[in-house]
Amino acid sequence: MKNIDTFLHVKGESQFTDDLIVPEGTLHAAVFSSSIAHGKITHLNLDTAKQIDGVYAILTADDILGDNQIGAIIPDEPLLATSVVHYIGQPIAVVIAKTADIARTATKTIVIDFEEYPTIFDARQAYAKGQLIGSPHTLSLGNIETVWKNCDVIVEGKVESGGQEHIYLETQSVFAYPTENEGLKVISSTQSPNDVQRLIAGVLNLPMHKIEVDVLRLGGGFGGKESQATAWAAMTALAAFKLKKPIKLVLRRDEDMRMTGKRHPYSSDFKMGLTHNGQILAYEVTFYQNAGAAADLSPAVLGRSLFHATNSYFIPHVKTTGYICRTNLPPNTAFRGFGTPQAVFVIESAIFKAAEQMDVAPSFIQKKNLLKTGDEFSYGMKVENSQASRCWEKAEHEIEKRYQEINFFNKINPLRKKGLAIMPICFGISFNGALFMNQANAIVHIYTDGSISVSTGAIEMGQGVNMKIRQVIANIFSIPLSRVNVESANTKRIANMSPTAASLAADLNGNATKLACLKLLDRLKTFAAKKLNAVSTEDLQLKEEVLYLKGEPTDLTWQGLIGEMYLNRVSLTAHSHYSIPNLYFDEAKEKGHPFAYHVFGTAMVEVTLDCLRGTYRIDTVKIVHDFGKSLNPLIDKGQVEGAVVQGIGWMTIEELMYANNGSLLTDTLANYTIPDIRFAPDIQVDFLENSENPLGLFNSKAVGEPPFLYGIGAYFAILQAMKAFRPTLAGQFSAPLTSEKVLLSLYEN
Ligand code: MTE
Ligand code: MOS
Numbered sequence: 001m002k003n004i005d006t007f008l009h010v011k012g013e014s015q016f017t018d019d020l021i022v023p024e025g026t027l028h029a030a031v032f033s034s035s036i037a038h039g040k041i042t043h044l045n046l047d048t049a050k051q052i053d054g055v056y057a058i059l060t061a062d063d064i065l066g067d068n069q070i071g072a073i074i075p076d077e078p079l080l081a082t083s084v085v086h087y088i089g090q091p092i093a094v095v096i097a098k099t100a101d102i103a104r105t106a107t108k109t110i111v112i113d114f115e116e117y118p119t120i121f122d123a124r125q126a127y128a129k130g131q132l133i134g135s136p137h138t139l140s141l142g143n144i145e146t147v148w149k150n151c152d153v154i155v156e157g158k159v160e161s162g163g164q165e166h167i168y169l170e171t172q173s174v175f176a177y178p179t180e181n182e183g184l185k186v187i188s189s190t191q192s193p194n195d196v197q198r199l200i201a202g203v204l205n206l207p208m209h210k211i212e213v214d215v216l217r218l219g220g221g222f223g224g225k226e227s228q229a230t231a232w233a234a235m236t237a238l239a240a241f242k243l244k245k246p247i248k249l250v251l252r253r254d255e256d257m258r259m260t261g262k263r264h265p266y267s268s269d270f271k272m273g274l275t276h277n278g279q280i281l282a283y284e285v286t287f288y289q290n291a292g293a294a295a296d297l298s299p300a301v302l303g304r305s306l307f308h309a310t311n312s313y314f315i316p317h318v319k320t321t322g323y324i325c326r327t328n329l330p331p332n333t334a335f336r337g338f339g340t341p342q343a344v345f346v347i348e349s350a351i352f353k354a355a356e357q358m359d360v361a362p363s364f365i366q367k368k369n370l371l372k373t374g375d376e377f378s379y380g381m382k383v384e385n386s387q388a389s390r391c392w393e394k395a396e397h398e399i400e401k402r403y404q405e406i407n408f409f410n411k412i413n414p415l416r417k418k419g420l421a422i423m424p425i426c427f428g429i430s431f432n433g434a435l436f437m438n439q440a441n442a443i444v445h446i447y448t449d450g451s452i453s454v455s456t457g458a459i460e461m462g463q464g465v466n467m468k469i470r471q472v473i474a475n476i477f478s479i480p481l482s483r484v485n486v487e488s489a490n491t492k493r494i495a496n497m498s499p500t501a502a503s504l505a506a507d508l509n510g511n512a513t514k515l516a517c518l519k520l521l522d523r524l525k526t527f528a529a530k531k532l533n534a535v536s537t538e539d540l541q542l543k544e545e546v547l548y549l550k551g552e553p554t555d556l557t558w559q560g561l562i563g564e565m566y567l568n569r570v571s572l573t574a575h576s577h578y579s580i581p582n583l584y585f586d587e588a589k590e591k592g593h594p595f596a597y598h599v600f601g602t603a604m605v606e607v608t609l610d611c612l613r614g615t616y617r618i619d620t621v622k623i624v625h626d627f628g629k630s631l632n633p634l635i636d637k638g639q640v641e642g643a644v645v646q647g648i649g650w651m652t653i654e655e656l657m658y659a660n661n662g663s664l665l666t667d668t669l670a671n672y673t674i675p676d677i678r679f680a681p682d683i684q685v686d687f688l689e690n691s692e693n694p695l696g697l698f699n700s701k702a703v704g705e706p707p708f709l710y711g712i713g714a715y716f717a718i719l720q721a722m723k724a725f726r727p728t729l730a731g732q733f734s735a736p737l738t739s740e741k742v743l744l745s746l747y748e749n
Helices: 004-011 047-051 100-107 123-128 144-150 193-204 230-243 253-259 298-307 340-358 362-368 388-395 399-412 465-477 505-531 558-567 633-651 706-725 739-747
Strands: 027-033 039-045 055-059 091-097 111-116 137-141 153-161 173-179 183-188 211-215 247-250 266-274 280-292 317-326 416-429 439-446 452-456 484-486 540-543 546-549 552-557 573-579 584-586 591-593 597-610 615-625 682-687
Touching: 004 465, 027 100, 027 230, 027 253, 039 091, 047 055, 047 100, 055 100, 055 230, 091 100, 091 230, 123 266, 123 280, 123 317, 137 298, 144 266, 144 280, 144 317, 153 340, 173 230, 183 193, 183 230, 193 211, 193 230, 230 247, 266 340, 280 298, 280 340, 298 317, 298 340, 340 362, 340 416, 340 633, 340 706, 362 416, 388 416, 388 597, 388 615, 399 416, 399 597, 416 706, 439 505, 452 465, 452 505, 465 484, 465 505, 505 540, 505 558, 505 573, 546 558, 552 558, 597 706, 615 633, 615 706, 615 739, 633 682, 633 706, 706 739
Parallel strands: 027 247, 183 211, 280 317, 452 484, 615 682
Antiparallel strands: 027 091, 039 111, 055 091, 137 317, 153 266, 173 183, 173 247, 266 280, 416 597, 439 452, 439 573, 540 546, 546 552, 584 591, 597 615
16 A cells, blocks of 8 residues: 555656756746835836846736736735835746746846835734734634633733744746647646636636646645745746746745745734633633735634634633734745644643643643533534544553653753653644535546546645545455556646645545546446346446456456447546535634534653753654544555654744844755754554544545644643753743753743
């Protein structure tokens, strides 16, 4: 069950957009972007740049034929700046030249003057100045105002979490060329071919059927290419269309880091009320989301923060409010977890603070409040099949022993301290912001040699979705995986595809594929039944390429039957559409059933802190995760491991730094550090047994994003270790918890 892609990857044979063999005469683009965070362009002179040998054209907003607009949800984002710029790195012009080097050199000779405007980089400051996108949202359950007086313990506090750079290995890239009759073909490294197609059509003022977007695979997306591949694709498409030439644009790492949005930094206020015995009665939270200069996907991201504000706990009285704050940073965007990690970090901080005040372990409070089947979320849905306690109980096995060992270690080591945290998670599965997106299509072709080709809207970006789709087909027909090929995602084959996001690609596209295969299987059985003289199709079964009748092998084979079906003019192609059943949401009441199901799990995280240097090691992460009935344990385990490491990175070492004028200082991999193999802990993944999920694909559960949340446990494990060194230290909740921060708080007065 190894992912076929991995064999190509290790041999360097897998093709990414930049690897495509392009026709002779292909031109290259480079982007000229704003060097100030806010201001008006008072003068722009392209003359010198245009005269450089090898420069073919420089395109600005004036060259746009249709709408200068690429906003993903709200139309508030121009493709190329017109008069006012809102962030450093905002595209103003695109230079087209013989080589990428010439194009980049030319951007440096463009003369521009600005009248500078005041800037805001902080979400609370933006809020104070009334710089909000959309109207604030509040979700509530119970009646919070009346319940505070019943609480024995009330804690309040402030929580900060930083942004996070996606660091997909493949930077944003696109190749576009004109086709006949005003058409365009666009090879884009995007998670959302449909959005790329739709927005290019808008920019060029063409019908969508003129634009073909094709995606073979991405070298990682992590949410960073859900909406933010569109700009580069649209600029390149515009150039290809105007110049009638093939054009390629590949961002350099530093350009990508400076010009694209990241995970949203959040600043939050919480208030939590509990009884003496640790039951949480009330939780109030306000999120100030740093959206950057345009809406992008911020409203949907904030929606998930509100939905998941209570993580894996049942709290009878909840009030959650969120503000989308406009700042002068690149528009922030989707990133694995999509607003959930930010919200979960806040409630875990609140629990940590309450535990401090009550002088109990945070795990005492966490365990007491875990979700049970039937509990209600603030969005009105009831927990349908809670696995929270089962995961927790399995994960905390031996915890007493671990606490003893850690206490002993901490007693005998004056300068090294260990800490442990437990991290339960709960994550809802569906596109909750826009329920219409919970649909997919698949087209399955069987060729006369019995080999199969399948097209869906799923984008392979390392998460193994193609392998899962392949498995669906191989399972249903009982044929080897080698008979199945998963095609690129292409807007001419699959229309109106939803982005590969929300961890849903396998559920949606796999189920559409399954339905198409069942149609074909039915045709095959009907054909065979006739051939075997009117037996019931129910007596027929395919097993390892042989047709069985009432459990006995016949002399009909897969390949033979397919060949005969063709000769008898039976269609060997099927299309199917799948949509997740029973989803609804009443926007006025903010209540409904926005998720198909929830994913649960618990991690136990252990760290060792060097109290002389402030450095730490994340030692182990032991996880019990609810995969449902995993379709591919190897892929799923890899997804958990990758997500955990990414989550730990966000909480610990990944720190974005800006100069006072808003320019990103950490724009290389030398000064923006992400976890590497040596930083990564020992990760043990235990598959929760006996979890079934009829709404998933063959009883599996979506896996891509939820395990990111386990990484949050690392923050609290480090905090525990810090407190072991300095017992008077009060919890502070400002991620990332870098070594510098640790060191300062261990010793400062
Ligand atoms: N895994 C790899 N290797 N590369 C990625 O870019 N993206 C993550 C997750 N796992 C990603 C990944 C994100 S943000 C999502 S939403 C899901 O994969 C999307 O794929 P799925 O729907 O097939 O799980
Ligand atoms: Mo994932 S953040 O939904 O692309």
